[in-house]
Amino acid sequence: MSLSRADRQLLALLRGxxxxxxxxxxxxxxxxxxxxxxxxxxxxxxxxxxxxxxHPVDGLYQLTPMLSATxxxxxxxxxxxxxxxxxxxxxxxxxxxxFLAGLYRRLIELLAGIPSVVYGFWGLxxxxxxxxxxxxxxxSLLTGILILTLMILPTVAxxxxxxxxAVPIAxxxxxxALGLSRWGLISGVALPAARSGIIAGIILAAGRAxxxxxxxxxxxxNVVQQPLSLFDSVRTLTANIALEMAYATxxxxxxxxxxxxxxxxxxxxxxxxxxxxxxxxxxx
Amino acid sequence: xxxxxxxxKTRMNESYTLGPLQAGPPCCDPEPLIRVxxxxxxxxxxxxxxxxxxxxxxxxxxxxxxPSGCGKTSFLSVLNRMTDMIPDCRVSxxxxxxxxxxxxxxxxxxxxxxxxxxIFQKPVPFPLSIRRNIELPLREHxxxxxxxxxxxxxxxxxxxxxxxxxxxxxESSALALSGGQQQRLCIARALALxxxxxxxxxxxxxLDPISSGVVEDLIQRLRGKYTxxxxxxxxxxxxxxxxxxxxxxxxxxRAGCLIEFGQCKQIFEAPVHELTAAxxxxxxx
Amino acid sequence: xxxxxxxxxxxxxxxxxxxxxxxxxxxxxxxxGLPQLSWxxxxxxxxxxxxxxxIGPIIVSTLLILLVAMxxxxxxxxxxxxxxxxxxxxxxxxxxxxRRSLDVLAGVPSIVFGLFGNAxxxxxxxxxxxxxxxxxxxxxxxLPILIRTAEEGLQAAPNDxxxxxxALGMPRSAALVHLLLPSAAPALLxxxxxxxxxxxxxxxxLIFTSGYVDRLPNSLLDxxxxxSVHIYDLSMNxxxxxxxxxxxxxxxxxxxxxxxxxxxxxAKQWLYRRVVSI
Numbered sequence: 001m002s003l004s005r006a007d008r009q010l011l012a013l014l015r016g017x018x019x020x021x022x023x024x025x026x027x028x029x030x031x032x033x034x035x036x037x038x039x040x041x042x043x044x045x046x047x048x049x050x051x052x053x054x055h056p057v058d059g060l061y062q063l064t065p066m067l068s069a070t071x072x073x074x075x076x077x078x079x080x081x082x083x084x085x086x087x088x089x090x091x092x093x094x095x096x097x098x099f100l101a102g103l104y105r106r107l108i109e110l111l112a113g114i115p116s117v118v119y120g121f122w123g124l125x126x127x128x129x130x131x132x133x134x135x136x137x138x139x140s141l142l143t144g145i146l147i148l149t150l151m152i153l154p155t156v157a158x159x160x161x162x163x164x165x166a167v168p169i170a171x172x173x174x175x176x177a178l179g180l181s182r183w184g185l186i187s188g189v190a191l192p193a194a195r196s197g198i199i200a201g202i203i204l205a206a207g208r209a210x211x212x213x214x215x216x217x218x219x220x221x222n223v224v225q226q227p228l229s230l231f232d233s234v235r236t237l238t239a240n241i242a243l244e245m246a247y248a249t250x251x252x253x254x255x256x257x258x259x260x261x262x263x264x265x266x267x268x269x270x271x272x273x274x275x276x277x278x279x280x281x282x283x284x
Numbered sequence: 285x286x287x288x289x290x291x292x293k294t295r296m297n298e299s300y301t302l303g304p305l306q307a308g309p310p311c312c313d314p315e316p317l318i319r320v321x322x323x324x325x326x327x328x329x330x331x332x333x334x335x336x337x338x339x340x341x342x343x344x345x346x347x348x349x350x351p352s353g354c355g356k357t358s359f360l361s362v363l364n365r366m367t368d369m370i371p372d373c374r375v376s377x378x379x380x381x382x383x384x385x386x387x388x389x390x391x392x393x394x395x396x397x398x399x400x401x402x403i404f405q406k407p408v409p410f411p412l413s414i415r416r417n418i419e420l421p422l423r424e425h426x427x428x429x430x431x432x433x434x435x436x437x438x439x440x441x442x443x444x445x446x447x448x449x450x451x452x453x454x455e456s457s458a459l460a461l462s463g464g465q466q467q468r469l470c471i472a473r474a475l476a477l478x479x480x481x482x483x484x485x486x487x488x489x490x491l492d493p494i495s496s497g498v499v500e501d502l503i504q505r506l507r508g509k510y511t512x513x514x515x516x517x518x519x520x521x522x523x524x525x526x527x528x529x530x531x532x533x534x535x536x537x538r539a540g541c542l543i544e545f546g547q548c549k550q551i552f553e554a555p556v557h558e559l560t561a562a563x564x565x566x567x568x569x
Numbered sequence: 570x571x572x573x574x575x576x577x578x579x580x581x582x583x584x585x586x587x588x589x590x591x592x593x594x595x596x597x598x599x600x601x602g603l604p605q606l607s608w609x610x611x612x613x614x615x616x617x618x619x620x621x622x623x624i625g626p627i628i629v630s631t632l633l634i635l636l637v638a639m640x641x642x643x644x645x646x647x648x649x650x651x652x653x654x655x656x657x658x659x660x661x662x663x664x665x666x667x668r669r670s671l672d673v674l675a676g677v678p679s680i681v682f683g684l685f686g687n688a689x690x691x692x693x694x695x696x697x698x699x700x701x702x703x704x705x706x707x708x709x710x711x712l713p714i715l716i717r718t719a720e721e722g723l724q725a726a727p728n729d730x731x732x733x734x735x736a737l738g739m740p741r742s743a744a745l746v747h748l749l750l751p752s753a754a755p756a757l758l759x760x761x762x763x764x765x766x767x768x769x770x771x772x773x774x775l776i777f778t779s780g781y782v783d784r785l786p787n788s789l790l791d792x793x794x795x796x797s798v799h800i801y802d803l804s805m806n807x808x809x810x811x812x813x814x815x816x817x818x819x820x821x822x823x824x825x826x827x828x829x830x831x832x833x834x835x836a837k838q839w840l841y842r843r844v845v846s847i
């Protein structure tokens with residue numbers, strides 16, 4: 001490659017910047033490890049799921065209630081947001097008249113930008129009392145699931161919409177020429193053709209749900225317990241960190257960093273899977 | 285534009301002005317300026333051009349003809365090292381310009397491209413004013429005195445016959461010009477750098493017939509002062525303007541190669557190779 | 570045929586449900602937030618833990634945190650994007666490594682950014698709970714968005730410009746400054762706005778980095794409470810803070826709406842310019 005002197009100087013500067021950008025992730029991992037080391041060093045990993053309870057001050061590090069709260073709330077939210085998100089995308093692409101489609105898409109984009117703390121606040125003030133009337137206390141796994149659903153719905157809707165937009169128009173025309181009904185066309189041609197994009201969208205949304213903090217923290221009640229019903233209060237991994245970091249010291253603090261590390265690993269696995277799926281599609 | 289300083293006519297005559305339209309070889313000098321010897325070019329593992337050897341003569345117009353995809357554009361790109369911009373592009377063989385090795389990795393490529401300008405098929409005016417289009421490359425090459433820039437701008441625009449059309453709106457966007465005007469602006473922009481050679485990759489094929497004719501006349505006028513290598517699909521055009529012609533063909537469905545090179549008249553009227561004869565008579569290609 | 574009708578009904582129903590819930594959410598915040606909203610509310614300091622008074626110092630802190638985040642992340646992001654799109658072949662090892670690590674960075678949960686910011690900026694670098702710590706943490710968070718949008722913007726700049734500039738013997742840096750960056754400018758700005766929006770919406774990463782202090786900060790090393798943190802604190806820790814929490818939420822949503830609209834119109838203008846310039 002032939003570069004002038006000005007170009008070579010610029011290149012050196014750019015390389016430095018890019019290196020810095022790339023190193024941040026390593027720095028994050030490094031500091032998570034460093035801060036969780038005091039606990040990781042002496043507590044075998046198994047004890048995070050076998051200890052009697054979560055009393056980190058007394059050296060008890062049972063994370064299962066938090067893990068299952070995270071798992072259940074994510075699962076519930078994904079189960080609800082997937083049909084709604086797909087329906088939203090299908091609606092704006094195939095059913096709505098043009099002006100409504102544009103409006104609806106804009107609404108979804110707007111929602112994608114609403115801060116999680118606002119969702120949480122609204123859930124706490126409006127949704128939780130309603131659910132509380134059904135079955136107290138109101139701040140519960142169910143409320144958490146509903147708020148998470150709202151939060152990840154735009155992610156699903158927008159990725160599915162993009163995936164549907166990428167379906168070759170020839171497929172759709174071909175199907176229409178065969179006299180397929182609108183739903184036949186969508187369920188038989190468009191959605192299958194957009195399959196990998198849809199799956200990737202769902203996985204991304206799940207990643208967002210796992211990592212979400214404020215929305216769930218504010219509406220799920222934050223009791224450290226294994227939930228037995230949808231109406232039980234739960235505390236997710238993320239909420240646990242947010243609540244206890246304020247006063248945690250020593251090994252307690254280190255234990256929180258361990259859960260942060262666990263969160264990061266879960267999200268990495270999900271992001272990696274989504275990427276793999278997209279990659280495969282690219283080489284199809 | 286009113287404060288243009290009086291121009292030193294003798295200096296400018298020497299450096300920019302093209303002179304009257306002349307046809308034919310008188311100002312064409314059969315002295316090789318670029319010598320290409322056994323040039324082969326690969327994209328990734330695929331050969332695009334194989335064993336091309338020819339000389340480009342000083343002050344002459346050399347036309348490269350042949351069907352699409354036979355490596356004519358790749359050949360041009362070797363001459364000003366635009367091949368450097370293409371990843372996975374490998375060049376072998378000898379290319380000398382004015383006795384210098386063109387493939388020398390230590391060669392100052394920016395300087396080389398100043399000496400060997402290039403005009404693309406689609407006119408590429410920058411999204412700037414007409415004036416800035418010409419000044420920007422000049423400033424990059426260290427000419428920064430406004431008076432000098434003004435002079436050069438006026439002269440090159442006069443050379444390409446654009447001055448009278450645009451002198452009142454030099455500050456307006458070059459994108460507002462017509463296709464033919466844009467292409468002439470691009471030629472003016474290249475001329476402003478005082479190149480020795482101009483490489484033209486189908487400079488007329490994206491233009492309407494009238495603009496195409498204007499640009500063709502302009503290319504005719506470049507003869508003598510500049511060495512022109514032009515890729516064209518328009519055989520009649522090649523015949524009208526070129527002193528020398530090279531015919532490229534895709535050999536064995538694999539790589540482009542040079543079938544025949546010679547005086548333009550000979551290529552069109554007495555081709556040696558049967559492929560050339562078939563192509564110029566229109567029965568192949 | 571019945572299946573088709575059923576599906577049509579169901580899809581309209583779901584779309585109506587989704588819009589209904591969101592209209593409910595937005596109108597709820599509008600109705601409860603609007604009465605307290607006034608210029609005084611925007612300018613005054615919070616009193617009585619935020620139950621009364623306004624959000625003046627909080628808006629200042631929020632803007633300072635955003636400023637720190639963007640002043641740090643924008644040049645770094647732009648430089649990285651330029652390197653990736655103009656100077657690195659897509660499949661080169663360095664480019665691939667940088668891209669991969671940015672993909673990972675984009676997936677890191679915000680609470681983890683909070684942990685990292687606390688451990689690295691507040692404690693390791695000794696910046697304490699401060700606007701600087703919070704801003705730098707957010708800078709790390711928005712970096713992938715900025716880089717991705719800038720890269721897309723640059724890659725959409727006409728390749729003809731690169732070739733023509735090179736053919737005129739111009740250095741790449743000149744083509745970049747005079748031709749490519751201007752033609753990508755709306756995309757760069759739209760990306761910046763997206764980053765600002767994301768940063769402004771963030772709470773979890775700020776709680777343990779920029780802190781809770783609701784006074785007007787004297788310097789970047791003071792702790793400052795962001796608007797989102799204020800909403801969180803009012804609704805969770807302050808009994809009777811709901812009214813002001815509503816208004817703060819309304820202010821936050823309005824700000825984000827404005828930013829989002831600017832980003833959209835920039836992106837549209839950019840698309841339009843691309844279409845007409847071809």
